[in-house]
Amino acid sequence: MDTRFPFVDWFRNSSPYINAHRGRTFVILIEGEAMARGRGEQLIQDLALLHTLGVRLVVVFGIRPQVEQALAEAKIVPQRHNGRWVADEAIMTCVERVAAEQRLWLEARLSLGLPNTPLHGVELTAVSGNLVMAKPLGVREGVDYDHSGEVRRVRVSAVQGLLDRGSLVLLPPLGFSSTGEVFDLDAAEVAQHAAMALAADKLILLGEAAGLYDENGAMQRQLTPDEAEPLLNQAEPGSEQARHIAAACAAARNGVARTHLLSWHDHDALLGELFTRDGVGTMITRHRYEQLRPAELGDIGGLLELLEPLERRGMLVPRSRERLEHEIDDYLVIERDGMVIGCAALHRFAEAEMGELACLAIHVDYRGGARGSLLLSGIERRARRLGLASLFVLTTHTAHWFVEHGFRPADIESLPPLRRDTYNHARKSKILVKPLA
Template sequence: MKFADLRTILRYVPQFQGRTFIVVLDGGVIASDNLSNVLLDLAALRSLGIRVVLIFDASPQVQALAKARRVKPTSTGGEGPTDKETLEITIDAVGRTANRLVQQLTVLGVRTAAAANMLTVRKAGILGGVDQQLTGRVQAVDTASLQTLLSENILPVVAPLGYDRKGQTLALDADWIAAEVGIALRVPKLIYVAGPGQLPFPDGPSSQYSVRTLREELARRADMAPGARIKLRCAMRACEEGVARVHIVPGLQDEAILAELFSTEGIGTMVHVDAYETLRPAALGDLERMVQLSRRAVEEGQLLPRSREEILDRLDDYCVVEMDHNLVGMVAVHLYPEDGCAEVACLHVRPTHIGRGYGRAMMRWVEDRAKSAGIFHLFGYTTQASDYFIDRCGFEETSDSSWVPKERLEKAIRSARNSRLVQKHLDPEQGER
């Protein structure tokens, strides 16, 4: 490594320090000569103050053990049905694999703990008419216990096995476990260290996909290897539910994790949600859900109460964020062309979805809307989000309200909420983004 590499890495440290990353090791990587390099990368992440949860797959190890015992496994990695005999082999193979990982991490000075029963699982049941037998699905994640280990500087190792309420062991798919744990812990990064045949775009250069473009790409690529396709599906689910970025890196390549995380170009595939892509104009069918969405913010004094009728009257001014058929955000921009200004109003993100960029994406929409109407002066009345407008969105507070449209000013005075007035002059040169 050159000094320049070290400097590049150190630039990222303040951003990553104290955050939790999930790393998923494919069984093919564990079986390869590159394992020691990958584990060294994990030790390096830890020494930079990054918390790591390690989740591993053991499909090739299950296959190898089954072959040695002359058994034909019904499934190897928690995908497809798992019969009793396959489960016994899986338990043995997973145990040996965990032992190997913990042993090697110990040599590197990393303290680990088996996070054996930190997942609540249930039987997958019958899928597509096929009984999945002893294959499980993750129902809930014990985030408190995982956080306790992480705060003690311990690296939790999560195996692809879980126990249902009756104590029955079930085989799980490591890729799906990672997505669920990532969502539950709301991690900024989930990294799949992919083995042979698991890279979605093996011949292409490093690439970045928003969930929407990836969905289109997946529909076009019917020939993609099943292992790679599952990783992309998990990545899309994780991103849609709050994981900021998912990376799929070539696990047989030396320093793959470090090269992906600590360079702007990266070397793998990165998936993210483009919050702007999740916006759409509000429609009549959204009305009831918009009223419900804003209710709590109104109760807490963050938003001015608006009746169904008031929203309906100006429905064209609103846009919403919809995820998985749920409204999670809304905003309005009211234009006052005669006064040469526009108001941002009713900006709200569901508490479960804050901090994922939806607020800023909606503000971009508001600005684009105002600009395309030829208006470059934006204002807002706010009680609890003035810092957000000022620090995150480039507004400034003003005590001069002489230019505020008369009807709006009177409404603000009548409401007696003592709101702060913030304003922003938009750059006409920038045009629509």
């Protein structure tokens, strides 16, 4: 196979995502550390590419390290409580100046169109303004937070109008009140409320960490809000991790389909998460995007595609479309982002109180995990609900796996009479049985 241009295969495989993302609304938070550490140029190129591909973009930018540097230069030591500083007049002067400078820098870079630059030929209009309304945090636990505030609302119709005209919307971590005041806001909170108000298809949070990890250090690719809450409780109050998890969980519970936690340190993170099936970071979603569920007629095409390589190798008995349609209610599938990556069937022999575990298959790219065990557990639960006393399986290649999962070798006399009569002696499949009691 010619591999001179490996990006061509990647580009072909990304086409379903290009189509899926076109016309969708993404809210993307870029923490200030990314700009401070020189990652701004690459991220802007990625934003321009997304814009070119038809994604409606709202970009929220953080300014914490830049403000901290400005405060240090001015010899101002801010008062901090619960991860927020008390934004008095001196601090707000720095905040407003830095926010304006950062916004102007972003607008300038998004306007770059020289022939030797990645943005050449891209007509990109970046717009900011008084699009986020805020209110003061007020006095909490005896501390007056002065001009530190929280989001009251996002001016949805104004933002939608800008997006409808093809603009990229920039939101600084500032909010405005009906009394004409300006408030310092948490950038993650701004991104969360913007995503919720716009019913965004995605909220993307670019921070230090590559995602969320369990107690063993393993990356958690997908979590529900309930599963992420313990990590929030363990995080230091006011830390970036705490702010991002809180924003992601709130967004997921309030209509945002998917929130992605990525690292700006990884140059490929943004595009890798959006244009590959498995992504690179952690996704928090109210409904799991990899799920075990009963099969439906619409899964037939995916089942045929999954089973064909195994049938060709003689590991499975060939099944026609008609047979699958007739037996579809017997099947469970694992669906991952719209793709059938695993399946198993339970064929019931009620008179013998037995069930046949059949057609257990996992896509070649998703083996090595616990998906086979997940399918087996699902089949066992279904068998118990049906009142079956045991499961049997016929296999030519994977007898050891079934033994490891509680099956024991048996002979043909152990099969129900109907299955005994149809046993294919030419295949010489091994027979294994597992009691369900």
